Ligand SMILES: Nc1nc2c(c(=O)[nH]1)N[C@H]1C(S)=C(S)[C@@H](COP(=O)(O)O)O[C@H]1N2
């Protein structure tokens with residue numbers, strides 16, 4: 785995977801669609817976070833250490849101006865996988881774009897070079913190989929959500945299936 789060919793896109797309900805290069809992403813304020821990971825099928829992985837940047841900081845660095853009409857976001861990947869989440873979840877103070885796991889580059893099977901990490905929601909929302917955010921006025925189901933998974937997916941409320 786040549787990271788120099790990575791572009792991360794922002795479109796939909798934004799004042800102007802824009803994109804970021806890998807170099808621009810790497811220049812965003814670095815954050816590490818230790819989080820628990822809950823798969824909807826029942827397993828959890830506790831205390832995993834991730835490195836990257838808060839999505840908030842990424843949006844600021846890219847000068848993305850989210851329209852006041854935006855309420856939801858669809859995360860898109862380099863594969864057909866998509867997942868939807870509320871805008872508040874994307875902007876939460878623990879939601880990140882990650883590229884490191886235990887201080888090492890994130891491996892391809894786990895979503896490298898770039899993965900979305902939403903510790904407040906089930907792990908199916910943690911889009912691997914994430915390539916962009918589409919801002920939406922209305923919620924729309926992503927890959928698993930259109931196959932029966934919950935539209936929101938809060939593990940504490942056990943929001944597994946819709
Ligand atoms: N692009 C993409 N991201 C994805 C998935 C997928 O199929 N494609 N599966 C999701 C699900 S259901 C889970 S449980 C986690 C698994 O992450 P892991 O492979 O790093 O354990 O990734 C999530 N992100």
Ligand SMILES: [Mo]
Pocket residue numbers: 823824825907908
């Ligand atoms: Mo999962």
